[in-house]
Amino acid sequence: MTPPPLLEIEDLVVSFTTRRGVFEAVRGVSLHVEPGETLGIVGESGSGKSVTMQAVMGLIEAPGAIERGAMRWNGEPLSGTRHGPRAAVAGREIAMVFQDAMTSLNPLLTVGVQITEVLRRHKGLKAAAASARASELLRLVGITNPEGRLHYLPHQFSGGMRQRIMIAMALAAEPALLIADEPTTALDVTIQAQIVDLLAELRDRLHLSVVLVTHDMGLVAELCDRVAVMYAGRIVETAPVQELFAAPAHPYTAGLLRSMPRLDDSAGRLEAIEGSPPDPSDLPEGCAFRTRCPRAQEDCIHDPLTTDLGSGRGVACWHPLAPPVAHGQEARVHAGE
Amino acid sequence: MPESEMAKQADPAKRLVEFTDVSVAYDVQRAAFWHRKPPPFRAIDGVSFQIGRGETLGVVGESGSGKSTIGKALLGRAPLATGNISFDGRDISKLSGAAMRRLRRHIQPVLQDPYASLNPRMRVADIIAEPLLVHGIARGKEAEARVAQLLNLVGLPSDTASRHPGSFSGGQRQRIGIARALAVEPDFIVADEPVSALDVSIRAQIINLFRDLQQELGVAYLFIAHDLAIVRHVSHRIAVVYAGRVAEIGPRDAIYGSPQHPYTRALLDAVPIPDPARRGERRPTIRGEFGRPGDEDHGCRFAPRCPLATKICREAVPPLAAKAPGHLAACWNS
Numbered sequence: 001m002t003p004p005p006l007l008e009i010e011d012l013v014v015s016f017t018t019r020r021g022v023f024e025a026v027r028g029v030s031l032h033v034e035p036g037e038t039l040g041i042v043g044e045s046g047s048g049k050s051v052t053m054q055a056v057m058g059l060i061e062a063p064g065a066i067e068r069g070a071m072r073w074n075g076e077p078l079s080g081t082r083h084g085p086r087a088a089v090a091g092r093e094i095a096m097v098f099q100d101a102m103t104s105l106n107p108l109l110t111v112g113v114q115i116t117e118v119l120r121r122h123k124g125l126k127a128a129a130a131s132a133r134a135s136e137l138l139r140l141v142g143i144t145n146p147e148g149r150l151h152y153l154p155h156q157f158s159g160g161m162r163q164r165i166m167i168a169m170a171l172a173a174e175p176a177l178l179i180a181d182e183p184t185t186a187l188d189v190t191i192q193a194q195i196v197d198l199l200a201e202l203r204d205r206l207h208l209s210v211v212l213v214t215h216d217m218g219l220v221a222e223l224c225d226r227v228a229v230m231y232a233g234r235i236v237e238t239a240p241v242q243e244l245f246a247a248p249a250h251p252y253t254a255g256l257l258r259s260m261p262r263l264d265d266s267a268g269r270l271e272a273i274e275g276s277p278p279d280p281s282d283l284p285e286g287c288a289f290r291t292r293c294p295r296a297q298e299d300c301i302h303d304p305l306t307t308d309l310g311s312g313r314g315v316a317c318w319h320p321l322a323p324p325v326a327h328g329q330e331a332r333v334h335a336g337e
Numbered sequence: 338m339p340e341s342e343m344a345k346q347a348d349p350a351k352r353l354v355e356f357t358d359v360s361v362a363y364d365v366q367r368a369a370f371w372h373r374k375p376p377p378f379r380a381i382d383g384v385s386f387q388i389g390r391g392e393t394l395g396v397v398g399e400s401g402s403g404k405s406t407i408g409k410a411l412l413g414r415a416p417l418a419t420g421n422i423s424f425d426g427r428d429i430s431k432l433s434g435a436a437m438r439r440l441r442r443h444i445q446p447v448l449q450d451p452y453a454s455l456n457p458r459m460r461v462a463d464i465i466a467e468p469l470l471v472h473g474i475a476r477g478k479e480a481e482a483r484v485a486q487l488l489n490l491v492g493l494p495s496d497t498a499s500r501h502p503g504s505f506s507g508g509q510r511q512r513i514g515i516a517r518a519l520a521v522e523p524d525f526i527v528a529d530e531p532v533s534a535l536d537v538s539i540r541a542q543i544i545n546l547f548r549d550l551q552q553e554l555g556v557a558y559l560f561i562a563h564d565l566a567i568v569r570h571v572s573h574r575i576a577v578v579y580a581g582r583v584a585e586i587g588p589r590d591a592i593y594g595s596p597q598h599p600y601t602r603a604l605l606d607a608v609p610i611p612d613p614a615r616r617g618e619r620r621p622t623i624r625g626e627f628g629r630p631g632d633e634d635h636g637c638r639f640a641p642r643c644p645l646a647t648k649i650c651r652e653a654v655p656p657l658a659a660k661a662p663g664h665l666a667a668c669w670n671s
Contacts, residue, residue: 218609
């Protein structure tokens with residue numbers, strides 16, 4: 001029997017109640033993360049990518065609620081309330097790094113106090129041991145003179161350093177899975193690259209599984225093994241990263257890849273996706289992408305089912321792009337490029 | 338001499354904007370009343386460049402580099418400490434209030450955050466027509482017709498006019514902001530990170546819109562961004578700024594094809610390669626973070642992070658010197 005995935009989400013539905021009514025931010029998401037794997041969840045704002053991961057972490061708060069769905073950790077249910085699993089697994093075995101470190105750190109406490117708190121709560125360390133371990137963690141994330149820096153307040157660090165501290169805190173409880181939600185978006189370009197390199201290095205050194213939530217296909221290409229593309233609360237395509245970039249099956253994925261400004265093509269017009277992402281409280285009937293889709297036909301008014309394309313690929317589309325070639329052929333396509 | 342080299346780039350007759358040794362300084366508060374007053378902070382320091390009619394200069398730099406200050410200086414919203422800025426042959430720092438107001442018509446801003454820059458209580462028609470009224474260009478029916486024309490120009494349906502900005506997505510709001518900037522038929526638009534707040538699928542639309550409008554209307558842009566991938570598709574020339582100074586400036590293809598300044602190279606290296614088959618090819622990133630300690634001001638401000646830095650880099654400010662026709666870099670080692 002194959003071992004269960006590290007994390008498994010099945011048919012997750014998360015709704016939010018607003019003055020305009022109840023709308024679903026996540027509309028039936030199923031995904032899994034294998035041990036040692038880096039999964040990219042790609043989507044634009046409002047696609048539900050962050051909300052899905054917040055549900056895993058038990059961070060859905062009113063007016064949000066988990067309507068439906070199962071979440072399992074190593075095959076065991078992540079039991080909890082309507083707002084998500086209890087903090088037993090989330091926080092200890094699953095840790096999360098957010099986009100904006102300044103709002104996630106307490107501005108009034110030194111970083112040493114904040115890191116040792118995690119160590120005392122989750123690892124049961126005493127003050128001296130916790131303090132020694134905290135400096136070790138800061139050194140691990142590339143902060144020089146860690147013993148001295150433990151006494152600094154968050155604002156005494158630059159944005160890049162704060163993000164390193166957030167990563168150190170997330171690693172304090174020695175999690176098996178690290179969820180990084182847009183970890184570099186708020187940073188300057190050269191600092192983004194530093195944090196990406198740090199995440200890749202830590203993942204390999206500590207054998208972490210990672211879920212990278214991002215809108216940046218470039219980051220996905222650099223870090224991920226497998227990708228789930230989200231649009232309007234659903235996963236529209238899943239694929240191993242090489243296959244996704246070489247032959248996207250969903251028209252939205254293809255559009256995202258084509259519309260990216262890049263350094264290595266001619267600097268002409270960009271191929272844009274027309275229209276705007278739909279309002280989550282007012283989605284088109286059937287496929288939510290159909291109003292922007294160049295391949296849309298009449299039957300797209302019906303909800304597309306997810307088709308299994310084999311070799312770990314799936315697409316939720318009535319008219320996917322040219323069916324991906326078999327695995328061996330694909331390998332040759334790459335070699336020829 | 339940098340100035341003479343710069344002069345070769347733009348035909349003087351077509352030259353629209355000229356920065357000559359421009360510095361912008363802001364007063365710094367003393368830490369406590371018994372402390373000595375710190376020297377003013379130079380957000381930009383000795384910046385020179387030109388922009389021709391119908392041309393786009395992309396300005397790239399990290400936060401704190403002074404890239405937005407360059408735009409503010411051109412809009413007359415930053416205090417000049419040295420140098421002068423000329424627009425269409427007139428020195429804007431010497432203009433009287435009334436003349437400055439007339440000039441403002443020709444230089445319009447497009448801002449980063451389309452959520453914060455549009456008044457939520459105004460109808461879109463009134464937002465776009467406001468500059469027409471302020472500058473006494475059109476009113477009533479005439480203004481209404483102009484609004485309809487502008488909405489069409491930026492690709493918005495005509496029923497947009499009677500709605501409020503709250504009901505639009507980020508991309509549509511940015512189109513409204515662009516329509517407003519274009520209302521008075523400016524010669525020049527200062528666009529400060531106009532696509533940074535937008536979703537990925539929308540960015541390309543707005544970048545294309547900037548390109549199309551330039552072709553149609555001949556308007557020139559100062560296009561500010563923090564990322565070299567974004568400006569590539571809109572710029573004719575690109576200036577890379579670091580710590581308030583121009584590190585490198587040149588034609589687009591020269592900047593991407595043969596970058597001369599190590600900082601430009603670092604910015605190019607930092608962009609992820611969107612191709613998993615080429616994973617690991619990105620060169621290692623430069624270390625450290627941008628900082629501006631005052632006592633390092635004798636030398637190159639990039640020297641503390643620069644992999645090529647030598648003794649002279651810490652002792653003398655490198656001049657912005659020509660490396661190829663129209664391609665200048667401020668580096669002792671390039």
